[in-house]
Amino acid sequence: MNLDPEERWRLIDKVARETVEYGTERSTIRSVLAELTVKPLTGIPFALAVLYGFWGFFDAFAGFFTDGFFVPLFDDHWLPWIQEAFPLKGSWLYYILVGDPEAINSFEALGMLTSGFFVAIGVVLPAIVAFYLVITILEDSGYMPRLAVLVDTVLHKIGLHGFAIVPMILSLGCNVPGVASTRTLETKKQRFMMMILLSVFIPCGAQLGVMLSLIPEYFGYIMLYLVTGFFVFGWLLNKLIPGRSPEIITDVPPLRTPTLTNVGRKLWVKVKGFFTNAIPFVLLGVGLVNLLYLGGVISWIANSLEPLFTGWFGIPKETVAPLIAGFLRKDLAVAQLSAIDMSGFQLITSVVIISIYFPCIATFSMIIKEGRKSGGVIKVLSGSLLTLATVVFLWGGLLHLIGILLGVT
Amino acid sequence: MTDTKKLSELDYGEKGVIKKINRSLKDQLLGRGIREGKTIRMDTKQPINGPVVITIDRSTTSLGLNLAKDIFVEVNNGDTSNGSS
Amino acid sequence: MAILLMGHPNVGKSAVFNRLTGANITESNYPGTTVDFTEGYTYIDGKEYKVIDVPGTFSTDPKDEAEKVALDILAEHDDPIVVVVIDSTKIERGLYLAFEIMERGYRTLIALNMWDDAEKHDLRIDVVRLEEILRVPVVPTVAISGKGISTLVEKVPAANRVDIEDLREKVTNL
Numbered sequence: 246m247n248l249d250p251e252e253r254w255r256l257i258d259k260v261a262r263e264t265v266e267y268g269t270e271r272s273t274i275r276s277v278l279a280e281l282t283v284k285p286l287t288g289i290p291f292a293l294a295v296l297y298g299f300w301g302f303f304d305a306f307a308g309f310f311t312d313g314f315f316v317p318l319f320d321d322h323w324l325p326w327i328q329e330a331f332p333l334k335g336s337w338l339y340y341i342l343v344g345d346p347e348a349i350n351s352f353e354a355l356g357m358l359t360s361g362f363f364v365a366i367g368v369v370l371p372a373i374v375a376f377y378l379v380i381t382i383l384e385d386s387g388y389m390p391r392l393a394v395l396v397d398t399v400l401h402k403i404g405l406h407g408f409a410i411v412p413m414i415l416s417l418g419c420n421v422p423g424v425a426s427t428r429t430l431e432t433k434k435q436r437f438m439m440m441i442l443l444s445v446f447i448p449c450g451a452q453l454g455v456m457l458s459l460i461p462e463y464f465g466y467i468m469l470y471l472v473t474g475f476f477v478f479g480w481l482l483n484k485l486i487p488g489r490s491p492e493i494i495t496d497v498p499p500l501r502t503p504t505l506t507n508v509g510r511k512l513w514v515k516v517k518g519f520f521t522n523a524i525p526f527v528l529l530g531v532g533l534v535n536l537l538y539l540g541g542v543i544s545w546i547a548n549s550l551e552p553l554f555t556g557w558f559g560i561p562k563e564t565v566a567p568l569i570a571g572f573l574r575k576d577l578a579v580a581q582l583s584a585i586d587m588s589g590f591q592l593i594t595s596v597v598i599i600s601i602y603f604p605c606i607a608t609f610s611m612i613i614k615e616g617r618k619s620g621g622v623i624k625v626l627s628g629s630l631l632t633l634a635t636v637v638f639l640w641g642g643l644l645h646l647i648g649i650l651l652g653v654t
Numbered sequence: 655m656t657d658t659k660k661l662s663e664l665d666y667g668e669k670g671v672i673k674k675i676n677r678s679l680k681d682q683l684l685g686r687g688i689r690e691g692k693t694i695r696m697d698t699k700q701p702i703n704g705p706v707v708i709t710i711d712r713s714t715t716s717l718g719l720n721l722a723k724d725i726f727v728e729v730n731n732g733d734t735s736n737g738s739s
Numbered sequence: 740m741a742i743l744l745m746g747h748p749n750v751g752k753s754a755v756f757n758r759l760t761g762a763n764i765t766e767s768n769y770p771g772t773t774v775d776f777t778e779g780y781t782y783i784d785g786k787e788y789k790v791i792d793v794p795g796t797f798s799t800d801p802k803d804e805a806e807k808v809a810l811d812i813l814a815e816h817d818d819p820i821v822v823v824v825i826d827s828t829k830i831e832r833g834l835y836l837a838f839e840i841m842e843r844g845y846r847t848l849i850a851l852n853m854w855d856d857a858e859k860h861d862l863r864i865d866v867v868r869l870e871e872i873l874r875v876p877v878v879p880t881v882a883i884s885g886k887g888i889s890t891l892v893e894k895v896p897a898a899n900r901v902d903i904e905d906l907r908e909k910v911t912n913l
Contacts, residue, residue, distance in 0.1 A: 246842065246903050246904065247842050247843075248838065248842055248903065248907070250681070250684050252907075253835060253838050253839070253842075254684070254689060254835065256838070256906070256907060256910045256911075257831055257834045257835060257838065258831075259910050259911070259913050260834065260869070260872055260873070260910055260913075261830065261831050261834070262913075263865075263868060263872065263913055264864055264865040264866075264868045264869045264872070265830055265831070265862065265863070265864050265865075266862070266863040266864075266865075267861075267862060268860075268861025268862065268863065269861060270712070270860055270861060271861075280697065280698075283697065283698055283707055283716075284697075284698045285698065285699075285700050285701055285704075288698075381767075384767035384768060384769060384772070385766075385767055385768050386768060387768035387769065389767075389768075389769040390716070390769050390770065393716070394698075394700065394704075394705055394707060394716045395700065397700065397704055397705045397716070397718070398700055398701070398702050398703065398704035398705075401704075401718070406718070407705065407716070411769065425775070428775075428803070428804040428805045428808075429770075429803055429804075429805050430803065430804075431802060431803045436804065491718075492705070492717070492718020492719070492720055492721050493705050493716055493717065493718050494682065494683075494686070494715065494716070494717055494718070494721065495715065495716050495770060496686070496713065496714070496715055496716075496747075496748065496749060496770045497707060497714040497715065497716055498714075498749050498768055498769065498770070499714075499856075500768075501768050504883065507765070507766060507883075510763060510765065511765045514763065514765060681800065682802060684798065684835070685797035685798030685800075685832065685835055685836065686797055686832060687829070687831055687832030687835065711829065711831060711832075712828045712829055712860060712862070713828075713829045713832065
């Protein structure tokens with residue numbers, strides 16, 4: 246039989262009175278900190294400090310390993326060695342696996358065993374480790390829900406609510422778990438909006454790592470443009486998509502000290518996942534693009550898309566190759582851009598377009614999976630493709646326009 | 655002296671007893687232990703119509719401001735008793 | 740035979756799951772870490788049990804997609820044993836979900852998790868008396884460190900269906 250809620254609570258109150266005794270609660274450093282981090286006057290500066298610290302650590306950690314260790318290792322030892330040692334110089338196999346025999350750095354060699362390994366292990370791996378170390382600490386300390394409360398005001402203006410910060414932060418690591426975690430949002434509208442915005446505007450940790458290593462000087466502008474896009478299109482989608490945007494209701498758990506074992510375990514799961522799921526895709530991406538080059542497919546696509554690329558977006562047609570690689574891995578796509586000769590502003594534009602033009606294949610299949618639960622695959626899929634096309638066309642074109650107005654193209 | 659106001663109107667640190675929760679919200683909050691007769695404390699309010707953070711028993715919850723307007727709280731000026739039902 | 744771990748978000752269900760099955764799923768301190776279910780196996784008295792880590796839910800009336808997943812899992816298993824995992828510092832609202840599950844006639848067992856937190860906050864729960872009243876096993880646990888898990892395992896076969904009519908009468912007369 247079922248009790249009605251009032252009666253259920255009446256019984257529980259009696260049971261509790263009989264079995265539970267509330268002593269006095271002392272305030273501890275932790276409970277004081279727990280309150281300070283959620284009060285606006287102290288919480289907002291604290292959040293900014295956390296973000297800054299997050300960033301500083303990421304930059305220092307990834308920089309230390311990539312520039313200090315992997316770059317010399319790959320450029321001075323691995324690259325020259327394999328260029329010499331690999332047989333069949335001039336054959337198609339050499340081209341696919343090793344790439345350019347004259348290249349002097351691993352970004353520009355463009356072979357599976359040269360650029361492929363270097364991007365995956367030398368650049369992305371340190372970024373992934375640094376990122377998940379910080380994200381894990383944010384997750385385990387109980388800080389995420391506090392951040393959710395602080396950003397609720399802003400996110401509610403675009404029809405989401407504060408808890409949407411969780412999928413956003415997870416997406417900064419990898420879009421796939423980010424999309425999965427949209428399930429905690431209440432309405433189909435919120436879930437759909439969030440999936441689109443995440444997969445379009447939030448670059449993943451791997452991509453961030455490559456951007457930071459290759460083009461640190463443009464990093465800020467690119468992020469600013471993407472974040473602005475997030476809010477502009479969030480606001481638009483909120484107006485266009487029917488449905489409810491309920492307000493936040495969330496528990497704010499107490500702060501806890503993260504345990505070393507749990508942090509270590511999570512990190513291990515991520516790194517293992519990277520080796521088994523990501524690295525094969527990076528290598529496959531390099532191989533595929535090289536094959537398409539050899540078959541003349543790339544130059545054919547590049548020539549047919551030239552008006553769109555040079556006319557509308559203002560970027561060289563050669564960026565078609567990285568865009569194809571980007572279907573598999575965004576990090577690889579950004580890395581391949583660096584080998585193309587173009588101006589600084591064109592580089593910014595093409596990195597932005599790489600980020601927004603289409604989610605990587607792993608994210609895309611997650612969207613299809615989640616779409617089933619959020620109003621049907623066809624609806625979600627056609628909705629996302631339509632939004633995607635609009636976003637790329639408008640947001641990419643607008644950047645070109647900005648460049649023209651600034652006189653920097 | 656007691657007086658009843660909306661949860662959204664409580665000040666920082668102010669305590670009161672929940673008198674009434676509007677129907678639309680009631681079911682949603684029942685499972686979270688936010689219900690009539692409980693003592694509630696306002697922890698913080700975020701600026702520009704942001705959410706409130708409240709504590710009941712030992713659990714802290716954040717609620718949108720408009721939701722907080724659907725909860726009516728009796729505030730006991732002076733004595734802040736700790737009774738839980 | 741299936742054991743479902745159910746409870747509010749962020750009460751340590753995944754940690755209990757890891758302890759029961761030796762699995763390695765990750766835990767975080769925010770509500771909604773687990774949005775999908777995870778299955779594992781454990782042996783108690785030589786019998787194999789399928790253990791499922793169910794996404795957190797506040798009541799049996801779902802409010803979001805993760806809660807819907809939780810209730811679907813509850814509905815699709817034939818006569819499972821439900822371990823209701825409760826955050827001891829928030830025992831009252833935890834009991835609300837436990838009541839809802841007991842009302843639906845499931846064999847139930849209660850884990851009072853985060854027991855160390857309750858002690859720290861000077862919250863005292865009379866476990867023996869609670870067991871006496873509810874007539875289901877109640878076990879204090881600290882899943883993160885593993886405390887109480889062996890007792891929890893021992894008591895799984897003793898999970899009990901509750902006659903709500905009786906319970907109501909008994910509690911009303913307390």
